Amino acid sequence: MQFRNFKMVGYVVYGRGSFDQLDEILSPQRKGDAPMVFLLDHFFKGKALEGRIPLRGKDRLVSADVTYEPKTTQVDQLAKELKDAYGTVSGVIGIGGGSTMDLAKAVGLMMNNPGSSADYQGWDLVKNPGVYKAGIPTISGTGAEVSRTTVLTGPTRKLGMNSDFTPFDQIVLDPVLAEGVPVNQRFYTGMDCYIHCIESLQGTYLNEFSKSYGEKALALCQEVFLHKDHWDAQSDDQLMMASYAGGMSIAYSQVGVAHAVSYGLSYLLGTKHGIGNCIVFNHLEEFYPEGVREFKKMVDKNKIDIPQGICKGLTDEQFDTMINVSLGMKPLWENALGKDWEKQMTRDRLRALYEKL
Ligand code: NAD
Ligand code: ZN
Structure with a gap:
C-alpha cells in the first residue's frame, strides 16, 4: 500500500x-x-x-x-x-x-x-x-x-x-x-516527548499530518518546561496532551538519532528510555542544533542532572554491541539523515558519538 x-x-x-x-x-x-x-x-x-x-x-x-x-x-x-x-x-x-x-x-x-x-x-x-x-x-x-x-x-x-x-x-x-511525579523523572519522560517532536519535525519523513501534531506538542513542551515560572495543575494537563500529540506525530513519521543511539545504551547498559534519550540528545548539536540549544536551556531552568561519562571504560566489544543495535534501527536513521544515511553514519562516527556520552 x-x-x-x-x-x-x-x-x-x-x-x-x-x-x-x-x-x-x-x-x-x-x-x-x-x-x-x-x-x-x-x-x-x-x-x-x-x-x-x-x-x-x-x-x-x-x-x-x-x-x-x-x-x-x-x-x-x-x-x-x-x-x-x-x-x-x-x-x-x-x-x-x-x-x-x-x-x-x-x-x-x-x-x-x-x-x-x-x-x-x-x-x-x-x-x-x-x-x-x-x-x-x-x-x-x-x-x-x-x-x-x-x-x-x-x-x-x-x-x-x-x-x-x-x-x-x-x-x-x-x-x-x-500529579506528584518526582521532578527529575517528570523531566526525563517529558523530554521523551520533546525529542519525539524535534526528531519528527526535523526528519525526512515529515508530512503535514505529523507536522501539525508535532508543532502543537513542541509548543506545549516549551510552555511547561521553559516559559512558565512554576509547575501547576495546568502544566500536568498540558504535558499529558503534549505526550498524546507527540505520539500522534511520530506515528505517521519516525523518530531519529537520539532514539537510535539510546536504544544501544538501553540494550547494553539497561539505561532507561527517558534519561537515555536525554543523555544522547545533550550531545547531538551537529544533528539538531536548535533543539539541543533549547534542551540545554530547559535542563538549566529545571535544575536537572544529565549524567555524563556513562560509556567510559567500555570495551571494543561493548561499543560494537551498541553500534550493531543502533545501526539496526534503519527507519530511524533514514528519517534522520535521508536515504544515503549509511554513507553518513559510519561505524567510526557512531563510535565517536558513543564515546562522548
Ligand atoms: P516508566 O513507566 O518506566 O516509569 C518511570 C518511573 O516513574 C517508575 O519508577 C514509575 O514507578 C514511576 N511513576 C509512574 N507514574 C508515577 C506517578 N504518577 N508518580 C510517581 N511516580 C510515578 O517511565 P516512562 O518514561 O513513562 O516509560 C518508559 C518506557 O516506555 C520504556 O520502557 C520505553 O521503552 C517505553 N516507551 C514506549 C513507547 C511506545 O510507543 N510504546 C514510546 C516511548 C517509550
Ligand atoms: Zn521515545
Whole structure:
C-alpha cells in the first residue's frame, strides 16, 4: 500500500477525574465472568489510587514491577499465568508510565497469540488480535498511550511488537494521575516527548499530518518546561496532551538519532528510555542544533542532572554491541539523515558519538 493506513486508539476519555468513569467504561467490555486484569505501576502499591480501581468478581490486580523496562520473559510469564488461571480474560488495563502501558499491550496480545512475545518483535508479525486493552498514563511523555508498538527487551534485541493489533482499544487521560511525579523523572519522560517532536519535525519523513501534531506538542513542551515560572495543575494537563500529540506525530513519521543511539545504551547498559534519550540528545548539536540549544536551556531552568561519562571504560566489544543495535534501527536513521544515511553514519562516527556520552 502506498499510503500507510493508520490504525488508531479506539476510544479516548480526557479530563481531570475521568479515571472514576473507568467502571462504567469497562462494564460493556466484560465477557461473562472472565476477569479484567489491572496492571498497576508498583509506585501506587498501597496508595489511594489502588483503592479506586473498579475490581469486580474475579478481577485481578497485578502490581507491575517497572524497576527494569519490560522484557519478553516478563510478558510471557504473566500471560501464561493468566491463561493457566482463567483460560481467557475480558481485558488487560495498564495504569502507569510507558513501561506499564507497554506491558499491558503486550500481555493483552499474548493472551491470543501462541509462542513467545519475542517471536513478534518487529513489524506486523502479530497473528491474532489480542484481548481488550486499555491504557491509563500516570506520567506523561512517551506517547505509548497512542502508539502501535510495545517496546520489549528480548533475548537478542530491544524492539517493539509493532502491529495494527497493538494500539489500545481505550485510553483514559486523567492529568490528576500525573500529579506528584518526582521532578527529575517528570523531566526525563517529558523530554521523551520533546525529542519525539524535534526528531519528527526535523526528519525526512515529515508530512503535514505529523507536522501539525508535532508543532502543537513542541509548543506545549516549551510552555511547561521553559516559559512558565512554576509547575501547576495546568502544566500536568498540558504535558499529558503534549505526550498524546507527540505520539500522534511520530506515528505517521519516525523518530531519529537520539532514539537510535539510546536504544544501544538501553540494550547494553539497561539505561532507561527517558534519561537515555536525554543523555544522547545533550550531545547531538551537529544533528539538531536548535533543539539541543533549547534542551540545554530547559535542563538549566529545571535544575536537572544529565549524567555524563556513562560509556567510559567500555570495551571494543561493548561499543560494537551498541553500534550493531543502533545501526539496526534503519527507519530511524533514514528519517534522520535521508536515504544515503549509511554513507553518513559510519561505524567510526557512531563510535565517536558513543564515546562522548
Ligand atoms: P516508566 O513507566 O518506566 O516509569 C518511570 C518511573 O516513574 C517508575 O519508577 C514509575 O514507578 C514511576 N511513576 C509512574 N507514574 C508515577 C506517578 N504518577 N508518580 C510517581 N511516580 C510515578 O517511565 P516512562 O518514561 O513513562 O516509560 C518508559 C518506557 O516506555 C520504556 O520502557 C520505553 O521503552 C517505553 N516507551 C514506549 C513507547 C511506545 O510507543 N510504546 C514510546 C516511548 C517509550
Ligand atoms: Zn521515545
